[in-house]
Amino acid sequence: MAKNTIIPFGPQHPVLPEPIQLRLVLDEERVVSAIPVVGYVHRGLEKLAEQKDFLQDTYLIERICGICSFIHSLTYSMGIESMMGLTPPPRAQYLRVIWSELHRMHSHLLATGLLADSFGFENLFMQLWRTREHIMDAMEATTGARVLLGTCCIGGVRKDVSEELLKSVLQTLVTVEKELDEHMPVLLNDYSVKQRLCGVGILDKQVAYERGAVGPTARASGIAMDLRTQGYAAYGELDVEPMVETDGDCYARTKVRVRELYQSLNIIRQAIGKIPSGSINVPFKTKPDGEVISRAEQPRGEVLYYLKGNGTDMLERLRVRTPTFANIPPVLAMLAGCELADVGVIVISIDPCISCTER
Amino acid sequence: MFNAVSKSPWVVHFNCNSCNGCDIEFLACLTPHYDVERFGILHIGNPKHADVLVVTGSVNNRNARVLQNVYNQIPDPKVVVAMGVCTSSGGVFAGCYNILGNVDLVIPVDVFVPGCPPRPEAMIDGIVKAVGILERKRKGEIFPTAPKPLCKFKPSEEQSAEKTAIKEEKTV
Structure with a gap:
């Protein structure tokens, strides 16, 4: 038997926007197994969160990840609110949905763009990121920031959005939908794209379930799991269905993201149509006490917060389980048996977010 | 040929x-x-083809060596642009147990772009400034590294010991 070779993939690699190392054990050109080596982006944020008070933490938590920052602070705020028995007003709940879905759209466009870049389709990468800029503009118009919004606070949101601005968001969505209609057939029907994606990195439903896949990775393998159907924030009053594909390959994962882009457009339109008027946050004087688990659906899957308070300003413990952390065991299952040339595409197809994972 | 750089x-x-x-x-x-x-x-993936290194975030024990390797592989003349406030002081993460601090502990930095995160316009301005510095470096003018924004965070004794250790390693 030929001796296996070990090739390091990363931490600095053209397809990886973030540093993670995968040690690929190779038999000729075929990957036998992959060993993840992490720790390049570890900051120790959970410990830092215990040293700051729970109001400051809302903004610190956003810095876990710059891509899904709003949903991080939303999940944290929901946890603290349930500990203190607060119910945010309905308008705040709807605004939270709108910003969450804008975040999901920009994240999915980013991920699909990076995927296109990873198989060398640079033109499509540029076009998708051009579309993404419309959404960034909408976020900037409504919150004042492009990436780290800082609008979610405990008890509601910090900033109200006027009716004219909501109308301009709807206008933006029309532009975005028109551009998506142009780009998505290229992504989904192009012969060379299908050659790189179809049948690559297959994840069985059973393996996905056993290894605890979440988000688009799980849904592309046929697991209908979407936390938005549980109805947190205002999702209970909106029409949300999990987008499920059954093939479990890179193409299915991309297709799930594309369908979710259209779904997000629909959800934002529903939310803007139904948004009630009223206050945007509730005052409070209590301190968080007790322990709670809070979950939400991020662009990459389910995020889980464990929070423990002791009646003081500081939290006793804050623990985050992020979607990419849950998706690393499934991606190792996908990598076993694939070609070396497909490793980049497979890793990018789960939309890895290393700074979430390592915090 | 050098003009093309x-x-x-x-x-x-x-x-x-x-x-x-x-x-x-x-x-x-x-x-x-x-x-x-x-x-x-x-934008390219290979440091051996690059002239400008863009760094984001602060340094920790694990990635300091990787950053140094990437920097050393870039052929001279080269410039370093450090994006975001984390690169100059550790930013919001200053004081975390795993943060050594600013990037210029490990490699010399030519341009700092402040902000959390900086706007794309600021980043473009930083890169364009860096290109000017690259031109002057190419002509052989020695250019000082960038003045660092003031840092309020004072590292603990253990951390400063680690920092000096890194500096010594660099000089050797």
Whole structure:
């Protein structure tokens, strides 16, 4: 038997926007197994969160990840609110949905763009990121920031959005939908794209379930799991269905993201149509006490917060389980048996977010 | 041939310890809306082809060596642009147990771009400044490294000991 070779993939690699190392054990050109080596982006944020008070933490938590920052602070705020028995007003709940879905759209466009870049389709990468800029503009118009919004606070949101601005968001969505209609057939029907994606990195439903896949990775393998159907924030009053594909390959994962882009457009339109008027946050004087688990659906899957308070300003413990952390065991299952040339595409197809994972 | 270096500087990007905020804003600079390619700037993955190193985030024990390796592989003349406030002081993460601190502990930095995250316009300005410095370095003018924004965070004794250890290693 030929001796296996070990090739390091990363931490600095053209397809990886973030540093993670995968040690690929190779038999000729075929990957036998992959060993993840992490720790390049570890900051120790959970410990830092215990040293700051729970109001400051809302903004610190956003810095876990710059891509899904709003949903991080939303999940944290929901946890603290349930500990203190607060119910945010309905308008705040709807605004939270709108910003969450804008975040999901920009994240999915980013991920699909990076995927296109990873198989060398640079033109499509540029076009998708051009579309993404419309959404960034909408976020900037409504919150004042492009990436780290800082609008979610405990008890509601910090900033109200006027009716004219909501109308301009709807206008933006029309532009975005028109551009998506142009780009998505290229992504989904192009012969060379299908050659790189179809049948690559297959994840069985059973393996996905056993290894605890979440988000688009799980849904592309046929697991209908979407936390938005549980109805947190205002999702209970909106029409949300999990987008499920059954093939479990890179193409299915991309297709799930594309369908979710259209779904997000629909959800934002529903939310803007139904948004009630009223206050945007509730005052409070209590301190968080007790322990709670809070979950939400991020662009990459389910995020889980464990929070423990002791009646003081500081939290006793804050623990985050992020979607990419849950998706690393499934991606190792996908990598076993694939070609070396497909490793980049497979890793990018789960939309890895290393700074979430390592915090 | 040397003239081409400053006319079309190629950029390699290394994410040190960043939260992704700066990274996606830097990638946004490359795409049609902001389009740094009009300055001839091209983003590539190989440090051996690059003239400009873009760093985001602060340094920790694990990635300091990787950052140094990437820097050493870039051929001279080279410039370093540090994006975001984390690169100059550790930013919001200053004081975390795993943060050594600013990037210029490990490699010399030519331009700091402040902000959390900086706007793409600020990043483009930083890169264009760096291209000017690259031109002067190419002509042989020695250019001082950038003045660092003031840092309020004072590292603990253990951390400063680690920092001096890194500096010593660098001088050896």
